[in-house]
Amino acid sequence: xxxxxxxxPEMSVQEAETVTLSCTYDTSENNYYLFWYKQPPSRQMILxxxxxxxxxxxxxxxxxxxxxxxxxxxxxxxxxxxxxxxTAMYFCAFMKHEEPAPRGATNKLIFGTGTLLAVxx
Amino acid sequence: SAVISxxxxxxxxxxxxxxxxxxxVDSQVTMMFWYRQQPGQSLTLIATxxxxxxxxxxxxxxIDKFPISRxxxxxxxxxxxxxxxxxxxxxxxxxxxxxxxxxxxxxGPGTRLTVL
Numbered sequence: 001x002x003x004x005x006x007x008x009p010e011m012s013v014q015e016a017e018t019v020t021l022s023c024t025y026d027t028s029e030n031n032y033y034l035f036w037y038k039q040p041p042s043r044q045m046i047l048x049x050x051x052x053x054x055x056x057x058x059x060x061x062x063x064x065x066x067x068x069x070x071x072x073x074x075x076x077x078x079x080x081x082x083x084x085x086x087t088a089m090y091f092c093a094f095m096k097h098e099e100p101a102p103r104g105a106t107n108k109l110i111f112g113t114g115t116l117l118a119v120x121x
Numbered sequence: 122s123a124v125i126s127x128x129x130x131x132x133x134x135x136x137x138x139x140x141x142x143x144x145x146v147d148s149q150v151t152m153m154f155w156y157r158q159q160p161g162q163s164l165t166l167i168a169t170x171x172x173x174x175x176x177x178x179x180x181x182x183x184i185d186k187f188p189i190s191r192x193x194x195x196x197x198x199x200x201x202x203x204x205x206x207x208x209x210x211x212x213x214x215x216x217x218x219x220x221x222x223x224x225x226x227x228x229g230p231g232t233r234l235t236v237l
Contacts, residue, residue, distance in 0.1 A: 033225075035225070037228075043211060043230065043231045043233070044228065044230045044231070045164075045215075045228035045231075046228075047122075091163060091164070095226075108166050108179070109154075109156075109164070109166065109215075109226055111163040111164045111165075112163060113162075113163050114163055
């Protein structure tokens with residue numbers, strides 16, 4: 001079974017600074033996807049970034065980038081130039097690759113326990 | 122992505138009653154899912170809502186407690202039956218638009234349920 005671990009329950013960063021959130025996972029699969037979602041106080045889950053395991057290049061989305069280390073099963077998120085609106089709970093998630101998914105199969109997202117990030121003015 | 126709405130956004134219910142939560146998407150999607158997020162916790166998948174057939178439930182979740190409907194490719198409901206205070210959670214639906222097994226899931230805004 002796959003597991004996702006986020007070892008930092010809470011983190012704080014000053015506005016405009018850079019912060020890195022850690023995530024490790026355990027799987028015997030070779031093909032999978034990794035995600036970072038953010039959940040602000042409004043509770044809407046918002047996709048931040050997605051990484052395909054077969055790609056060596058780290059994914060980037062504007063101020064957000066990941067450091068994907070497949071051998072180490074590590075998937076950290078770096079937020080550059082932190083903004084007050086980045087304050088949120090951040091969840092790392094794993095999804096096994098199946099194409100096409102067998103009937104009745106679940107494309108289950110397995111979430112970590114989350115890291116609460118506070119951006120300080 | 123897709124625009125996803127959920128109704129109600131929140132509710133306070135008495136134990137022993139049932140609540141049906143609706144999830145509406147602005148376009149046809151391949152997959153729809155229901156998750157539960159207990160207070161201060163991460164998300165756990167309840168079931169996959171299959172269009173035109175019975176939902177596929179995860180271990181620990183049963184149809185009698187969480188009946189799900191999905192009459193078409195843009196709509197699904199989750200019912201929380203015979204509620205107890207332990208059912209107090211945020212319930213979120215998510216959708217995947219593309220080929221099953223590879224596509225990113227996008228989430229609705231959630232329904233905050235409090236059971237007294």
